Amino acid sequence: MFTGIIECTTKVYKFNFYKKNLYITFINPFSYEIKINQSICHNGICFTIIHVNEKTYSVIASEETLFRTNLNFLKIKDEINLERGLMMGERLNGHIVQGHVDTTAKILKIENRNGSWLFFFKSKKKLTTKVVEKGSIAINGISLTIITCNQYTFSVSIIPYTYKKTNISFLKVGDIVNVEFDILGKYISKYIINYNDMFILK
Structure with a gap:
């Protein structure tokens, strides 16, 4: 769950298709604060991290995600909004955002x-x-x-x-x-x- 309050932005480092999925690598602005299986909202899309190091991290977009979102227009060096998941006990400063694009x-x-x-x-x-x-x-x-x-x-x-x-x-x-x-x-x-x-x- 997210709140729609953007923490920072990052850039698209690279991406490639494998079958009907899109693998995307972003520049990592969080260093080692994030880990595999963590969810981060990217331009309103909730992605699960599948690979991470100090400089970059990677996610996968499924066919359904590609159909629902603007990912078909993605370009290298595009600026992307980021928000990590809401922590329990924090104030809800925006509104309830699921990261499921309509x-x-x-x-x-x-x-x-x-x-x-x-x-x-x-x-x-x-x-x-x-x-x-x-x-x-x-x-x-x-x-x-x-x-x-x-x-x-x-x-x-x-x-x-x-x-x-x-x-x-x-x-x-x-x-x-x-x-x-x-x-x-x-x-x-x-x-x-x-x-x-x-x-x-x-």
Whole structure:
């Protein structure tokens, strides 16, 4: 489990396909603080470490992960947001993030608001029951608050700290990002749909 509060960024060192899986190696910013089998959120994707040394570490992306995320656009030296798993007893400063990407979204517009930035996105999936204004959403693993939303588009505001601390400052119009909807909203949405189906059947 994660909170969407990015610890640092790293760069893609190398990657290669083996059958339908993608093996990715990143530069290690944590030295020996991480270990094999540990989970780290990369741009909103929860990966398990399979190899680690002082300079690099490696993970595997399955076919399902490649289908759900923006990994097909990955390039060497890409800047990646990182967050290690939440430790028990810590404050939940963002929102509950699982690291299970729901869909991707394209950046439609970026507005400089003289001290902050407004990012506008178009989701690959319909958003009707997934997002609400002032609700939480994770973009490339970053916990953000939704400003506006409709069936397919939504916007978020980025403060200077987030802009400098994460890879969002490297993004441009047309780029594809990973999106994870609020898990609480997804459970409530599913409950309501199932309840309505039961009521109709009766």
